[in-house]
Amino acid sequence: MASLFIDSIRKNYGPTSVLRGVSLSIADGEFLTLLGPSGCGKSTLLRILAGLEVQDAGSISIGGRTVDELRPKRRDVAMVFQSYALYPHMTVASNMALPLRMRRLSAIQRLPLLGRLLPGTARIAAEVDIEVTRTANSLGIGHLLARKPVQLSGGQRQRVAVARAMVRHPAVFLMDEPLSNLDAKLRVQMRAEIKELHQRLGCTFVYVTHDQAEAMTLSDRVAVMLDGQLLQVAAPQDIYADPADRRVAEFIGSPKINMLDCVVRERGSIDVAGSTLAIDAEVLPGVPLTLGIRPEALHPADHGGQGALTGSVLSIEHMGSDLFVHLDLAGVDDPLIVRLPADRASHIAPGQTLHVGVRPDRVLLFGRDGQRLRREVESGRASVTPIREIAR
Numbered sequence: 001m002a003s004l005f006i007d008s009i010r011k012n013y014g015p016t017s018v019l020r021g022v023s024l025s026i027a028d029g030e031f032l033t034l035l036g037p038s039g040c041g042k043s044t045l046l047r048i049l050a051g052l053e054v055q056d057a058g059s060i061s062i063g064g065r066t067v068d069e070l071r072p073k074r075r076d077v078a079m080v081f082q083s084y085a086l087y088p089h090m091t092v093a094s095n096m097a098l099p100l101r102m103r104r105l106s107a108i109q110r111l112p113l114l115g116r117l118l119p120g121t122a123r124i125a126a127e128v129d130i131e132v133t134r135t136a137n138s139l140g141i142g143h144l145l146a147r148k149p150v151q152l153s154g155g156q157r158q159r160v161a162v163a164r165a166m167v168r169h170p171a172v173f174l175m176d177e178p179l180s181n182l183d184a185k186l187r188v189q190m191r192a193e194i195k196e197l198h199q200r201l202g203c204t205f206v207y208v209t210h211d212q213a214e215a216m217t218l219s220d221r222v223a224v225m226l227d228g229q230l231l232q233v234a235a236p237q238d239i240y241a242d243p244a245d246r247r248v249a250e251f252i253g254s255p256k257i258n259m260l261d262c263v264v265r266e267r268g269s270i271d272v273a274g275s276t277l278a279i280d281a282e283v284l285p286g287v288p289l290t291l292g293i294r295p296e297a298l299h300p301a302d303h304g305g306q307g308a309l310t311g312s313v314l315s316i317e318h319m320g321s322d323l324f325v326h327l328d329l330a331g332v333d334d335p336l337i338v339r340l341p342a343d344r345a346s347h348i349a350p351g352q353t354l355h356v357g358v359r360p361d362r363v364l365l366f367g368r369d370g371q372r373l374r375r376e377v378e379s380g381r382a383s384v385t386p387i388r389e390i391a392r
């Protein structure tokens, strides 16, 4: 087990700056997920941690030891790749044994014929076999040891890749989108297995994904990455409810958070989409801001005007227990999305005018630079006061 310390890592490929000063401290035993869109630099950072790629600047420590000069196999990390990277000509047992054989046997001992005759080889090989079998059994793949990768399902290959990482008892697991080649149902099942594995082993996991559901369900903390920089590192619920930056708010959550241009009218009220909301921005009147509100923080109101938004229903998406109402607000380009429990929305139909109340405590305000404006309500002093109770 080990903590991990990433200090100001930079990496360029030619003129392209892929990592632009990434710093992150990961606790011993923590499950940390790097979450970000395709191409933001997640795999590059993971490969630098593993020692498969060299950074241009910055430093990595694992378990209090600087590892910048260490080769991958001396870093005490194991990596599970998206492609699984299993050797197709080898059996599951041989694939799993390989990292142990590489570590425990000398180059001569690994020679196919001569190696077997050398003293100690047989004993070490037997120990490796025992460890491979034990690990395979613990992941429920003991019966597959004699098969080749081509004879396995996607889920089984994924388990073999994890098992191969596990046999070495690494201090840190690095996993690069290990579930992305699986179908949706299997992905959910394997997600639970990875979580269980982390709890059982208790070692540090750094997990890369662009799937926010994976990040939110697996992680102790999520590091949101964009364009080679970390925008926010926090617990999943804080990333969702308390984003530091507009880009984080927009990347997390499905359907996306609603973003509306607004202007501070006076202390305690904001003009947005033809309505006035009782929200204290603590910004001078006339300052343009962006108001973010998640679809579930909106609900039908009795009438429009102060405290509620009014629009015309464009369409309704039925999702089973919930539905998403798309609302056209005057002067706003994108439809406002409202998430409602299906049993409370049976009266809503396309073309109809709908008033929706806004939960002031769920409003997120962003400056035009994208930075979140912190409001006093978050420091315990409730400066957000509804003009009137919003009809439920």
Ligand SMILES: Nc1ncnc2c1ncn2[C@@H]1O[C@H](COP(=O)(O)OP(=O)(O)OP(=O)(O)O)[C@@H](O)[C@H]1O
Pocket (backbone or CB within 6 Å): 013, 018, 036, 037, 038, 039, 040, 041, 042, 043, 044, 045, 210
């Ligand atoms: N060896 C390389 N040479 C040149 N450019 C590279 C190299 N490896 C990665 N890149 C570029 O660096 C950027 C980051 O790549 P990286 O693989 O780290 O992204 P990622 O976040 O893992 O994306 P994905 O989710 O698609 O896997 C991309 O623009 C990619 O094209």
Ligand SMILES: [Mg+2]
Pocket (backbone or CB within 6 Å): 042, 043, 044, 176
């Ligand atoms: Mg990648």
